[in-house]
Amino acid sequence: MSSESSPQPPASAHVIVVGSHKDGAGKSTIAMHVAVALLNGGLRVATIDLDAQHKSLTRYVENRRLGAAQSDLTLPTHLVSTGGSRLLVEDEGIEFFSVVDAVASIAATHDVIVVDTPASDSDLIRFVHSLADTLITPLDGRLDADAHGSNDPALQIVETQHYGELVQGARQRRSRADGKPIDWVVVRNRRSSSESRDARPPGAGLNELASSLGFRCVEGLAERAVYGELFARGLTVLDRLDQATLGAPPNLAHVTAQREVAGLIEGLALPIGRTQWPSPPIAPFGEHDLLKT
Ligand SMILES: Nc1ncnc2c1ncn2[C@@H]1O[C@H](COP(=O)(O)OP(=O)(O)OP(=O)(O)O)[C@@H](O)[C@H]1O
Numbered sequence: 001m002s003s004e005s006s007p008q009p010p011a012s013a014h015v016i017v018v019g020s021h022k023d024g025a026g027k028s029t030i031a032m033h034v035a036v037a038l039l040n041g042g043l044r045v046a047t048i049d050l051d052a053q054h055k056s057l058t059r060y061v062e063n064r065r066l067g068a069a070q071s072d073l074t075l076p077t078h079l080v081s082t083g084g085s086r087l088l089v090e091d092e093g094i095e096f097f098s099v100v101d102a103v104a105s106i107a108a109t110h111d112v113i114v115v116d117t118p119a120s121d122s123d124l125i126r127f128v129h130s131l132a133d134t135l136i137t138p139l140d141g142r143l144d145a146d147a148h149g150s151n152d153p154a155l156q157i158v159e160t161q162h163y164g165e166l167v168q169g170a171r172q173r174r175s176r177a178d179g180k181p182i183d184w185v186v187v188r189n190r191r192s193s194s195e196s197r198d199a200r201p202p203g204a205g206l207n208e209l210a211s212s213l214g215f216r217c218v219e220g221l222a223e224r225a226v227y228g229e230l231f232a233r234g235l236t237v238l239d240r241l242d243q244a245t246l247g248a249p250p251n252l253a254h255v256t257a258q259r260e261v262a263g264l265i266e267g268l269a270l271p272i273g274r275t276q277w278p279s280p281p282i283a284p285f286g287e288h289d290l291l292k293t
């Protein structure tokens, strides 16, 4: 990975990296929802799937491409890892032999690049973190409740200080490259919907960790079956959800999920030329549909 050793972060596109030390925390789901929020806001968005093993974001985009044939779904330019630091632009069949070349090339023609990463550690993953303008790290709320009997997701990071060190290294590398900061946003994700409704503030442990490691906390997506169902159709809760796209009328879970995704996007406070994103399309939901949960 020596070719990636001196980062030249793109001058134009805002780079969002979604990374964490745990599998299944919801990285790919968040990456897709953020990408679609920005696409629907009229921005030119590229997505990069660096998880060559799971390829979840790539499957999500492929599902969406199939759905786009029937409805007007927005699509990102999608690049997928083909091993090592090689990236393929799927639609165009163009292959880049280094992440630096790929990012430099797509940054010139896109406003935002959303990079989804695997939970594993490698030189490539460390390098890619140093390209982030915004780093989103979901913590899996299910693990706190199950493994520790506690609701403080800080335990996950405390357990894995390693990831905090990875981010620290990325910040130093970035600072040497262009002096820019990385806005690290830790997202409390996959908490039970009742816990999220309570909107309990982060515990003391997480707050302490936030100040020692330098991140801020934002509420993420609750644990909801709709996210898995939408993946199969390539949809997000930010799309127009109706009988035609969903195969069933939307219900209250979709509306609630739309609100929490909108809250997450707002909480990210992305500095990319807009202060307001379009409201999620709640309009198609009839009162009758909302009664079904
Ligand atoms: N908030 C959620 N509620 C319910 N299911 C979810 C939620 N977020 C993600 N999922 C589902 O959990 C599985 C893992 O999610 P996802 O792929 O987003 O996680 P990940 O962190 O990217 O995982 P990996 O480390 O394996 O790449 C998927 O089947 C996804 O549909």
Ligand SMILES: [Mg+2]
Residues within 6 Å of the ligand: 027, 028, 029, 051, 054, 056, 057, 116, 117, 118
């Ligand atoms: Mg993933």
